[in-house]
Amino acid sequence: MNKSNDSLAGIYIHIPFCKQACHYCDFHFSTNSQLRDQLIKMISGELVLQRGYLGDQIVETIYFGGGTPSLLSPHQISGLLSTVYDNFTICDQPEITLEANPDDLNTEYLENLRATGINRLSIGIQSFQQEVLQWMNRAHTQEEACNSFHRARSSGFDNINIDLIYGIPLEQYQQQDDLKQALELAPEHISAYNLTIEPGTLFGHQLKKGSLVEIDEETAAAQFLYTMETLDSAGYQHYEISNYCRPGKQSGHNLGYWNGSYYLGVGPSAHSFNGMSRQSNISNNAAYIRSLEKEQIPSEVELLSARQRLNEKILLGLRREIGIALELCVDTLAINLNASRGNYLSRLVSQELAIIEKNRLILTDKGKLLADSIAEDLFLDI
Amino acid sequence: MAIFAISLSMDHIRNFCIIAHIDHGKSTLADRLLESTNTVTDREMQEQLLDNMDLERERGITIKSHAVQMDFQHEGTRYVLNLIDTPGHVDFSYEVSRSIAACEGALLVVDASQGIEAQTISNLYLALEHDLEIIPVLNKIDLPGAAPEEVTDQIVDLIGCDPDEVIHASAKEGLGIDEILEAIVTKIPPPSGDPEAPLQAMIFDSVFNSYRGIEVYFRVFNGTIKTGDEVQFINTGRTYEADEIGILRLKQEPRKEISTGNVGYLISGIKVAKEVKVGDTITHVDRPAKPLKGFEDVKPMVFAGIYPVETSEYEELRASMEKLQLNDASLVWEPETSAALGFGFRCGFLGMLHMEIVQERLEREFDMTVITTVPSVAFHAIGTDGSLTQVNAPSELPDPTYVSHIEEPFIRAQIITKSEYIGPIMALCMDKRGQIKNQVYLTSDRVELSFELPLSEVVFDFFDRLKTISRGYASLDYELIGYRQSNMVKLDIMLNGEKVDALSAIVHRDKAYEWGKRLCEKLRGLLPRQMFEIAIQAAIGTKVIARETVRALRKNVLAKCYGGDITRKRKLLEKQKKGKKRMRQVGNVEIPQEAFMAVLKLD
Numbered sequence: 001m002n003k004s005n006d007s008l009a010g011i012y013i014h015i016p017f018c019k020q021a022c023h024y025c026d027f028h029f030s031t032n033s034q035l036r037d038q039l040i041k042m043i044s045g046e047l048v049l050q051r052g053y054l055g056d057q058i059v060e061t062i063y064f065g066g067g068t069p070s071l072l073s074p075h076q077i078s079g080l081l082s083t084v085y086d087n088f089t090i091c092d093q094p095e096i097t098l099e100a101n102p103d104d105l106n107t108e109y110l111e112n113l114r115a116t117g118i119n120r121l122s123i124g125i126q127s128f129q130q131e132v133l134q135w136m137n138r139a140h141t142q143e144e145a146c147n148s149f150h151r152a153r154s155s156g157f158d159n160i161n162i163d164l165i166y167g168i169p170l171e172q173y174q175q176q177d178d179l180k181q182a183l184e185l186a187p188e189h190i191s192a193y194n195l196t197i198e199p200g201t202l203f204g205h206q207l208k209k210g211s212l213v214e215i216d217e218e219t220a221a222a223q224f225l226y227t228m229e230t231l232d233s234a235g236y237q238h239y240e241i242s243n244y245c246r247p248g249k250q251s252g253h254n255l256g257y258w259n260g261s262y263y264l265g266v267g268p269s270a271h272s273f274n275g276m277s278r279q280s281n282i283s284n285n286a287a288y289i290r291s292l293e294k295e296q297i298p299s300e301v302e303l304l305s306a307r308q309r310l311n312e313k314i315l316l317g318l319r320r321e322i323g324i325a326l327e328l329c330v331d332t333l334a335i336n337l338n339a340s341r342g343n344y345l346s347r348l349v350s351q352e353l354a355i356i357e358k359n360r361l362i363l364t365d366k367g368k369l370l371a372d373s374i375a376e377d378l379f380l381d382i
Numbered sequence: 383m384a385i386f387a388i389s390l391s392m393d394h395i396r397n398f399c400i401i402a403h404i405d406h407g408k409s410t411l412a413d414r415l416l417e418s419t420n421t422v423t424d425r426e427m428q429e430q431l432l433d434n435m436d437l438e439r440e441r442g443i444t445i446k447s448h449a450v451q452m453d454f455q456h457e458g459t460r461y462v463l464n465l466i467d468t469p470g471h472v473d474f475s476y477e478v479s480r481s482i483a484a485c486e487g488a489l490l491v492v493d494a495s496q497g498i499e500a501q502t503i504s505n506l507y508l509a510l511e512h513d514l515e516i517i518p519v520l521n522k523i524d525l526p527g528a529a530p531e532e533v534t535d536q537i538v539d540l541i542g543c544d545p546d547e548v549i550h551a552s553a554k555e556g557l558g559i560d561e562i563l564e565a566i567v568t569k570i571p572p573p574s575g576d577p578e579a580p581l582q583a584m585i586f587d588s589v590f591n592s593y594r595g596i597e598v599y600f601r602v603f604n605g606t607i608k609t610g611d612e613v614q615f616i617n618t619g620r621t622y623e624a625d626e627i628g629i630l631r632l633k634q635e636p637r638k639e640i641s642t643g644n645v646g647y648l649i650s651g652i653k654v655a656k657e658v659k660v661g662d663t664i665t666h667v668d669r670p671a672k673p674l675k676g677f678e679d680v681k682p683m684v685f686a687g688i689y690p691v692e693t694s695e696y697e698e699l700r701a702s703m704e705k706l707q708l709n710d711a712s713l714v715w716e717p718e719t720s721a722a723l724g725f726g727f728r729c730g731f732l733g734m735l736h737m738e739i740v741q742e743r744l745e746r747e748f749d750m751t752v753i754t755t756v757p758s759v760a761f762h763a764i765g766t767d768g769s770l771t772q773v774n775a776p777s778e779l780p781d782p783t784y785v786s787h788i789e790e791p792f793i794r795a796q797i798i799t800k801s802e803y804i805g806p807i808m809a810l811c812m813d814k815r816g817q818i819k820n821q822v823y824l825t826s827d828r829v830e831l832s833f834e835l836p837l838s839e840v841v842f843d844f845f846d847r848l849k850t851i852s853r854g855y856a857s858l859d860y861e862l863i864g865y866r867q868s869n870m871v872k873l874d875i876m877l878n879g880e881k882v883d884a885l886s887a888i889v890h891r892d893k894a895y896e897w898g899k900r901l902c903e904k905l906r907g908l909l910p911r912q913m914f915e916i917a918i919q920a921a922i923g924t925k926v927i928a929r930e931t932v933r934a935l936r937k938n939v940l941a942k943c944y945g946g947d948i949t950r951k952r953k954l955l956e957k958q959k960k961g962k963k964r965m966r967q968v969g970n971v972e973i974p975q976e977a978f979m980a981v982l983k984l985d
């Protein structure tokens with residue numbers, strides 16, 4: 001498995017614009033579209049400046065995330081893609097994903113998107129319930145959600161993800177209904193996230209004031225379990241905490257994050273990783289532009305020690321269906337969990353939080369509910 | 383005999399101490415006396431000269447007593463005044479008694495706005511027992527709240543003096559200082575004794591000096607001590623050479639000899655404070671005298687475990703404790719091992735304040751962070767065969783089948799308060815298994831209450847509650863009155879069935895249920911939820927008397943973990959893990975240090 005990952009890389013392009021702010025979202029974006037053209041120029045500039053970042057690695061995935069990348073015109077998307085092709089080595093059939101909002105996906109736009117080379121869509125449906133959509137301040141309706149999906153199919157997209165959010169603290173919220181409607185669309189991939197209230201969002205503010213109360217832990221656990229069971233019965237493979245797919249339809253790009261592949265992220269707030277360090281761009285559109293105008297990349301670099309990288313292996317591996325190897329190694333640092341944490345592993349197994357299979361520690365559904373606690377327990381001291 | 387020219391006549395020596403309640407102005411008054419007698423210049427003047435340690439200054443009390451000598455000219459004659467300072471807290475009452483025994487007179491200083499407090503009265507009685515001449519001083523008469531007539535009445539009642547004898551003073555403003563100095567010379571009798579008799583000098587204090595070893599402070603009752611003398615401390619039996627003797631001014635001033643009636647210091651290379659026992663008698667090896675009366679070997683009253691927060695700092699803690707013991711002879715300790723807390727020390731203290739002081743000094747002077755376990759008193763377990771076992775910690779309690787009964791130390795407590803707080807204070811003392819023995823109105827609204835109480839109840843959250851319910855208007859003094867049979871039981875705390883030894887306590891059976899219930903509730907709030915349920919149980923023997931449950935953690939997983947989330951999440955988990963390293967583990971349950979401290983604050 002490692003041999004292929006070592007030489008394959010991904011490129012992430014962050015499009016930091018939205019029509020309106022969703023009440024839960026703490027991703028970096030701006031609703032001010034004035035800077036859009038200029039910013040795209042700068043992102044192109046950054047791609048050129050960073051052309052050496054991935055070394056001689058072959059780029060297998062390209063991902064437009066945001067923000068709302070579907071606010072870009074097909075012309076702007078092709079422009080960015082040709083910059084990528086001009087400056088990096090791209091494999092024959094790269095996975096090229098675009099995150100899209102349902103309200104942007106009219107037939108003409110979808111057909112033009114196909115022409116740019118985008119071959120995977122990730123549609124931010126979140127919910128099929130009108131009250132929930134309104135509560136979250138999403139720009140689309142339940143009808144648009146379904147229609148956009150059908151139009152995407154008709155336009156030839158055969159690899160579509162839909163995003164869902166559960167754990168909604170509204171009385172009317174019906175989790176079963178959302179999952180049922182999602183399955184009726186038969187997407188190749190479903191990302192189902194538990195609503196996370198982040199500080200700095202409207203919900204975060206309401207939570208602090210007490211006007212919003214999160215669902216209790218027991219309900220959140222039940223909804224997560226229900227999601228896992230429902231999607232499993234429908235034939236989806238639960239390959240990461242919040243990600244489910246038809247066999248073979250994993251998000252190649254996201255898998256790269258989780259298995260330690262190199263990635264270059266461009267645009268404000270984007271992160272990059274080259275095996276030894278992770279760096280993050282400034283989360284401010286204007287400051288990003290000012291810096292790129294001087295051909296400087298406004299980023300902070302964090303050098304990762306072997307211990308830190310090993311901890312990341314644990315953190316990310318436990319979230320996946322393949323789990324983590326009992327013998328872990330990074331550079332010259334090697335640990336054998338059986339030897340060092342044998343008792344703890346037995347406890348996980350006896351409490352049915354994990355299984356050990358082919359020398360790998362794999363979390364059960366019950367264990368996945370506690371993935372962070374288990375990762376923390378297995379971490380090496382820093 | 384030229385030496386007589388500079389030698390001091392006993393008739394011109396006055397030895398005195400100051401009896402006062404905390405904050406009634408003892409230290410300020412001492413400062414003024416030193417200034418007026420030119421013993422100290424302004425430049426040398428610190429706020430409160432006699433209180434050397436920071437801790438003492440902050441608490442406004444003198445923990446270790448000191449002595450200072452002043453010169454005073456009166457009607458053409460030079461007098462030497464030795465002020466012997468006294469510690470101001472109940473825990474140190476034996477040391478107070480020795481300081482008082484070294485004097486012929488005492489200034490009774492009472493705050494004109496506060497009136498007489500319990501501590502003052504008990505020390506006053508000690509002074510009267512030793513036939514000290516009492517000079518009453520009404521301090522802080524300049525304050526707006528002063529009630530000189532009323533407080534004068536209290537003083538007259540207590541010592542039976544003439545109201546005109548009460549000196550009105552304000553140490554802060556320098557009022558009445560000359561009058562006080564004159565009274566010291568004219569009213570306090572000079573010391574008596576025979577300079578030619580065999581040497582009898584009483585040790586009333588000692589101080590650790592890191593360069594010179596232990597400095598011993600003494601008062602000569604008979605005979606004369608000279609530099610180079612071979613001396614013996616009678617009660618310890620140890621002998622030393624008097625390398626240096628001298629008098630205590632602001633600094634030490636070496637002298638060739640110190641004679642009957644005078645106060646001085648002795649340095650003889652003693653390294654360990656334990657060798658110097660307050661109340662011991664110094665005599666000559668070649669011409670020994672009998673010991674002076676009143677010596678007691680002070681025994682610790684309160685015991686608690688002290689553990690390093692970081693288990694790796696055990697050796698460092700040991701080194702700190704050893705240094706601390708150099709100048710605190712009353713602190714005793716021995717190594718102790720706890721299943722929950724690892725390696726630490728079982729410490730004996732004179733009382734609760736002493737325990738607090740030790741803890742604070744460890745933290746401030748040695749930068750140690752420690753966990754202190756539930757304080758315990760010294761119980762006596764009387765065996766079925768009649769044998770007596772002293773029990774300083776719950777773990778030392780013998781198997782109940784071999785115990786006939788348990789005895790616990792009782793105290794007599796004097797509480798002086800305003801009459802409006804009688805009700806709540808009575809209720810508190812009853813709650814603490816106390817019995818009221820006496821109630822005396824000192825004035826129309828000040829009352830002295832006497833209780834008999836088990837010491838174990840007083841060491842535990844008594845002072846704080848007393849202070850709270852009386853809004854600070856209650857003072858307390860106590861003395862040990864002996865052991866009495868009590869129905870005590872060992873209460874254990876179990877987490878998922880495993881005993882946490884550091885949380886065990888010996889409590890009265892009638893209070894065990896309440897104690898167990900409150901402790902379980904408190905722990906429920908302090909134990910972090912873990913991946914399994916935690917049963918918190920309080921038990922006497924095998925009988926569970928209270929139970930609480932910490933529910934298992936059900937869900938702890940981040941929904942999104944993509945490119946930029948990884949660093950943030952890893953750092954968060956690493957930080958949490960680091961925090962947990964300070965926790966202690968019993969069985970599979972992680973216990974934060976606050977949980978061990980929780981027992982100390984059960985309200």
